[in-house]
Amino acid sequence: MKLMWGAETENKGWQGLNNAAINTFNSNVINSLVREMFQNSIDARNKLAGNSQIGDKPTKIKLRKFSIDKEQFPSYQEYREILDLVSNSGPNKKHRTFFNNAFNELDNKSKITLFGFEDYHTPGLSGDDNDPESSFSSCVLSEGTSINKDDTAGGSYGIGKNAIFGFSKTRTVFYSSLNPHDEFIFQGVAKLASFKDKNGKQYGYRIYCGKGNKQKSIRDIKELPSNCKNIFKRDDWGLSQYAVCPILRKGWQKAFIKAILRNYWMLLEEGELEVEIYDEGERIFFINSENLEKYLLKYFAPEEYAPEDIEPDGNPYDYYKAFKKSEPIIKEVDGLGTVQFHCLELEHQNTNRIAYLRNGMTIYTDSEWGFGSIGYCGVFYCSNQKGNSVLRLMEPPTHDAFEPEKLDERSEDFTFKDGEKILKKIKSIVREPLKKIKDKYKEPAEDIPWLDDLLKSMIGENNSGIGKRTGEKSEEETTQKLGRDIDMDVSFESKKGNTFINNKNDDNTDEGGGVDEGSGGGKRKGGKKTKNKNSKGGGPYGEQQTNKTNINSRIFITDKSEQIDSKKFKKYKVILESEEDLKPNDLMLSQQGDSGELVDYELGKVTDINGNKLNFKKNKNSKGEITSYVIEKVSIPNQLFIYVNEPYKSSFKIVKG
DSSP, rough: OOOOEEBBBBSSOOOOOOOOOHHHOOOHHHHHHHHHHHHHHHHHHHTTOOOTTTOOOEEEEEEEEEEGGGGSTHHHHHHHHHHHHHHSSSSGGGGGGHHHHHHHHSSSEEEEEEEEEEEEESSSOSSSSTOOHHHHHIIISSSSOOOOOOOOOOOOOGGGGGGHHHHTTTOOOEEEOOEEEEOOEEEEEOOOEEEETTTTTTOSSSSEEEETTTBBBOOOGGOOOGGHHHHHSSSSEEEEEEEEBBBTTTHHHHHHHHHHHHHHHHHHHSSSSEEEEEEEEEEEEOOOOHHHHHHHHHHOOOOTTTOSSSSSSSSHHHHHHHHHHSSOOEEETTTTTEEEEEEEESSSOOEEEEEEEEEEEEHHHHEEOOOOSEEEEEEEEEEEEEHHHHHHHTEEEEEEETTTTHHHHHHHHHHHHHHHHHHHEEEEEEHHHHHHHHHHHOOOOOOHHHHHHHHHHHHHHSSSSOOOOOOOOOOOOOSSOOOOOOOOOOOTTTTOOOOOOOOOTOOOTTTTTTTTTSHHHSSOTSSSSSSSSOOOOSTTTTTTOOOEEEEEEEEEEEEEEEEETTTEEEEEEEEEEESSSSEEEEEEEOOOOSSHHHHOOOOEEEEEEESBBBOOOEETTTTTTTEEEEEEEEEEEEEEEEEOOOOOOOHOOOEEE
16 A cells, blocks of 8 residues: 555644744754653653563664655655645745755755664553554554653653654654564654645644555555665664755754763663664764773763853763762662762862752753852662652653652642752752862861961061971872961052062062051152052052952862972862952062072962863072963963972971871
């Protein structure tokens, strides 16, 4: 029997092209496709748990871009004629851009591009055309329905299946399925708009490709035309969905990989998912638990990562690292049961979010108020089926939040207030370890003499010499974090000069603005006029202005070092906090050695917390000896990493705790 395209007649109303179920997923079509389609396949795979032929095989997904001749497209000419009718019918004419894009893909190219989303180790579809409770009807024929009987299944609103239609420039999809009973099913569907034929008869917006005048699904692959059997056949259980004329831009492969890693890194890590990507028959990527970290570092390396305007926010490599490297905090939550939270301190603030997962999918991420001064990330998930079923009920149709009010609509056992209590308890679990990280920086620790002097020089409180050079190499530094709270008052009208450097001319103004006797008037210590026009000090050359702010400074030795020009430079974290934001200034790093003026260390690199390099330069005396380093344009508050080579034992010995 011949394959035909057609739609059912429509007696009243008009369904326009603005389909809310499809438009929901159009903000980022690739990310939406990955979130929704992968979730459906994973849920389907879980239905085969315990099947002896599947065993512990993971959900396997193949993504395939390929091209076919128009002769291989099922009943192409009839399909093209119906699209003309739709585009020229009444209210549809205002959507000229959409139809022009579709016709450009179909008419101006020798081949038609398809994009296949194929899952394996899943049960495929079952049930006949007239069974509204079947998986075939729910997936292909119906709207707003879901037959997921698993309380923890991802989909529950029945709209996620529309994500692939938003991925097609013609909103057309072919379905091909093989289930565990070796039953084959084929159907084509286009979701467009109501239309009228040449006789004025009106038809509905759903246009089907199937067998005969009623477009019934094909249940025997032998009934497919010979020239398209190989395109739609399946060799194993599962479901294939083919988007016609997919929305693919340059770099689509990378966009898919990043979306997969962003949303499903945990399932990949636990061996529950593997993905293959093909381009015109060539396999170009294969991602599983064995190479997951390689791909995370390739696409989300922390030192190169920049926050993206794509949900879920944050760097998936950071979440992965937290999951792998931190011990879980295990708690009990009323209504959820056992939950787990992994928390990790980071040396940057590019993520600074908690990832909330359900069934291995990142539902959403969120930052915690009050912890912006530290670098952190975390992973929260429920480790039992009951709790995941409650969290699922709190998700909106887009599955990107937990909303307690959903419980009043969807649960017989839980209310909005129950949901609020659950989320409040989750917040308390998440915030506790973050507070411990933050409080750690407030605790006093051992002095680091040379760094104390160094930091004091940065804010204008240089001390005298720190010890005699011995010429011996320093001891191996301890990896224990050391530090000291130093509350200092930086004042531009005090007797002690500050060490800010004029950004315009690099003149040292550490004597600028000081006075001999109190504030205002009096003789200036330096004996000459300052070149810093922005000086706020008193004295005869400037208005008396007081600009005081309290700076809290802490220094920590890390367990990391870096080879720079064949030398080992130890990494230190310097935290500068202030009550007010100070505009960027140059900071001088000096140190009093036995010579009285020379620095006894070598500065190799300075970065901010996000890994951006800061420029610095050396100040030298007439003999070419280094007297100080100048770090350019540093704002406060700030967190810096400084890399230092420490050659002398007595000058730079680190006291072990």
